[in-house]
Amino acid sequence: MRDRDGSLLDDDKAVWIQGRTAWLLATLYNTVEPKKEWLEGAKKGVDFLLQHCFDTDGQMFFHVTREGKPIRKRRYFFSETFAVIAFAAYAKASGDEDIANKARDLFGKCIAYATGELKLPAKFSDTRPSRGIGVPMIMMNTAQQLRETIGDPRCDECLPAGQAGIEKWIKEIETFFVKDDIRCVMEQVAPDGSIIDHIDGRTLNPGHAIEGAWFILHEAKYRNNDPHLIDLGCKMLDYMWERGWDKEHGGILYFRDVYDKPVQEYWQDMKFWWPQNEAIIATLLAYTITGNEKYKEWHQQIHEYAYTHFHDKEFGEWFGYLHRDGTVAQPAKGNLFKGPFHLPRQEWYCWKLASPPPLSADGEGSSHD
Amino acid sequence: MRDRDGSLLDDDKAVWIQGRTAWLLATLYNTVEPKKEWLEGAKKGVDFLLQHCFDTDGQMFFHVTREGKPIRKRRYFFSETFAVIAFAAYAKASGDEDIANKARDLFGKCIAYATGELKLPAKFSDTRPSRGIGVPMIMMNTAQQLRETIGDPRCDECLPAGQAGIEKWIKEIETFFVKDDIRCVMEQVAPDGSIIDHIDGRTLNPGHAIEGAWFILHEAKYRNNDPHLIDLGCKMLDYMWERGWDKEHGGILYFRDVYDKPVQEYWQDMKFWWPQNEAIIATLLAYTITGNEKYKEWHQQIHEYAYTHFHDKEFGEWFGYLHRDGTVAQPAKGNLFKGPFHLPRQEWYCWKLASPPPLSADGEGSSHD
Numbered sequence: 127m128r129d130r131d132g133s134l135l136d137d138d139k140a141v142w143i144q145g146r147t148a149w150l151l152a153t154l155y156n157t158v159e160p161k162k163e164w165l166e167g168a169k170k171g172v173d174f175l176l177q178h179c180f181d182t183d184g185q186m187f188f189h190v191t192r193e194g195k196p197i198r199k200r201r202y203f204f205s206e207t208f209a210v211i212a213f214a215a216y217a218k219a220s221g222d223e224d225i226a227n228k229a230r231d232l233f234g235k236c237i238a239y240a241t242g243e244l245k246l247p248a249k250f251s252d253t254r255p256s257r258g259i260g261v262p263m264i265m266m267n268t269a270q271q272l273r274e275t276i277g278d279p280r281c282d283e284c285l286p287a288g289q290a291g292i293e294k295w296i297k298e299i300e301t302f303f304v305k306d307d308i309r310c311v312m313e314q315v316a317p318d319g320s321i322i323d324h325i326d327g328r329t330l331n332p333g334h335a336i337e338g339a340w341f342i343l344h345e346a347k348y349r350n351n352d353p354h355l356i357d358l359g360c361k362m363l364d365y366m367w368e369r370g371w372d373k374e375h376g377g378i379l380y381f382r383d384v385y386d387k388p389v390q391e392y393w394q395d396m397k398f399w400w401p402q403n404e405a406i407i408a409t410l411l412a413y414t415i416t417g418n419e420k421y422k423e424w425h426q427q428i429h430e431y432a433y434t435h436f437h438d439k440e441f442g443e444w445f446g447y448l449h450r451d452g453t454v455a456q457p458a459k460g461n462l463f464k465g466p467f468h469l470p471r472q473e474w475y476c477w478k479l480a481s482p483p484p485l486s487a488d489g490e491g492s493s494h495d
Numbered sequence: 496m497r498d499r500d501g502s503l504l505d506d507d508k509a510v511w512i513q514g515r516t517a518w519l520l521a522t523l524y525n526t527v528e529p530k531k532e533w534l535e536g537a538k539k540g541v542d543f544l545l546q547h548c549f550d551t552d553g554q555m556f557f558h559v560t561r562e563g564k565p566i567r568k569r570r571y572f573f574s575e576t577f578a579v580i581a582f583a584a585y586a587k588a589s590g591d592e593d594i595a596n597k598a599r600d601l602f603g604k605c606i607a608y609a610t611g612e613l614k615l616p617a618k619f620s621d622t623r624p625s626r627g628i629g630v631p632m633i634m635m636n637t638a639q640q641l642r643e644t645i646g647d648p649r650c651d652e653c654l655p656a657g658q659a660g661i662e663k664w665i666k667e668i669e670t671f672f673v674k675d676d677i678r679c680v681m682e683q684v685a686p687d688g689s690i691i692d693h694i695d696g697r698t699l700n701p702g703h704a705i706e707g708a709w710f711i712l713h714e715a716k717y718r719n720n721d722p723h724l725i726d727l728g729c730k731m732l733d734y735m736w737e738r739g740w741d742k743e744h745g746g747i748l749y750f751r752d753v754y755d756k757p758v759q760e761y762w763q764d765m766k767f768w769w770p771q772n773e774a775i776i777a778t779l780l781a782y783t784i785t786g787n788e789k790y791k792e793w794h795q796q797i798h799e800y801a802y803t804h805f806h807d808k809e810f811g812e813w814f815g816y817l818h819r820d821g822t823v824a825q826p827a828k829g830n831l832f833k834g835p836f837h838l839p840r841q842e843w844y845c846w847k848l849a850s851p852p853p854l855s856a857d858g859e860g861s862s863h864d
Contacts, residue, residue, distance in 0.1 A: 127694065127759075129756065129757060130757070135694065135756055135757065136693045136694045137693075138693055138694075191622060191623070195620075195622040196620040196622055197619055197620055197622055197623060198618065198619050198620065199620075247616075249567065250566055250567050251564075251565040251566055251567065251568075253560060253564040253565055253566055254560070254566060324505045324506075324507055325496065325504065325505045325507075325830070325831075387498065387504055387827075388498060388499070388504065388825040388826055388827035389825060390496075390827070390830045390831065392761065392762035392765060392767075392816060392824070393761035393762050394824070394825060395824060395825070396761060398761075447761060449818060449819070449820075450818070450824075451818075451820075455761070455763070455764060455819075456757040456758060456763060456764070457757055458756075458757035458759070461694070461759045462694075462759065
């Protein structure tokens, strides 16, 4: 966790960030250039994850000390999904079959969490059951990463009673969360997809839904520009750009209420760095696929806003947290949630998009084999 | 949960707010005027708490539906402490001995949670043990309320191995959390009182510490202006006013870092309504006890800031959440955390302070008996 100038704010470690950083370094190695230091950095992250980030009950931690002693576990499985993509990308880079198997095993565990076969402690009672878009989104992206590195038959599985598969997760998003009548992508709904008319149920996360939009557009491209998926991804982007873009100050707002009522979360109108990164990718990807000038304009708008307000001209990198009006709320460069992921992923993905030949589904550039 | 104009935003119920509201209404009945509607309102809150807010395992819920079905429990016991003060104030108002016994039983349970005899599920591992100021603060205030309504010998208990007692909780705050060398009241420390030099351990909550300051000044007054407690309460106020008052825009900031480093919580520099209420009470109480003009000036400053920025001139009541610069972040009047408590408690307490005869420890004004 780093202060504005890069000095150490706290030597604790976020498990998400170990996985995300190892994924990034291995992916750069696989798709940009086989630099030794990238492979070595990825290995350090993978080793730390394996040695220190799994509890004896098999669940991963969320927050550990510098030496890897546990501080906190959470009641969801994002640590696991980021470890899957780290292991998979590193296995491709290194050719280490043992790590590839670990990625596949852990992916299987994520599927079991996602289907409910494996249970985590519940945060809420059973009174008002709900489903969140986070699970199908992260599963889809984890599967995409797995497919583009070491491959796994479960990514493209399409059983009648399918437990896994990118197709299944996209269907889940489309069926339950995308609301054409009100032009909206919900963050959380009742099990049948109906809107839960309480504060939590009404709360939208435009940056997150826009991230989901580009995961689907990425899939559309993989499937030779599947028209249905192009349409789905573009409308998700359209709906949530309309709701998330701040017409007064620019940038993507953090939360909105589906009926424009007040949102309870305190930071609802702040500008965080990562929703801007997701919108920069989504608009560029939508433009390169469709050629629609609207997406080019949006891309220029969000790019201009983000690099003007988030980029720290003095010490480099991006600030993480701005007030709604664009002033810096706090200047730290890294914490338990902000690490080298969203910004470098955006720069890498957009650079690949803008560079011929276009990014293929198998990744490209040098790899070990 | 209410929108700016009082219309319903969400018909779910916060358990804290049931207890706090019943406490407020019963306290107004006990200390201002025996209005029938206040007693009836308090009874409704007490009945709802008893009928719907206890789980079968004895722990209270945090969030329930309108009908009282459980949505969420949390890993601490504030629902319980607010129920204790509601039951105690209502028992005094109504003369209902059964409710008085329920208040005492539940207070005993809170003591067991506070000492660790009764355990709640842990949020953190045992790697870095800590103690928070929240527990001795809420226990002290709960005991003060109990003493001023139905009385309980445990409030003034002072065993050598004391498990309870206002004296014990004040000692705990003084010994572990008040740091004279750096002029600071910590929010959380290691078990031996040393500062945990990680982001969470460094995070200060000035409004909360200032609330603790006035609980101690209240106790000082009860003990015929005990000079040691006056000194302790005043220095806690001094330290945290220095750290919490926003010299640029006015008002009390939400979080600060003990070493002025960036704070991780996103809303760290916002102005919430309740820290202003606590500072309004603390400065007026310090002034009425000490006659020190500094406190009078601070009181005028914070009062002016708060009534200028938080009061909604169009629809009444206060906004809850302002940006650092004093603009309204969202206009709802009530949610799971903001209900009729901090603002009316402040107005009631300050009105009592400013009205001769001064507030006595037993409460005053009419009561049922």
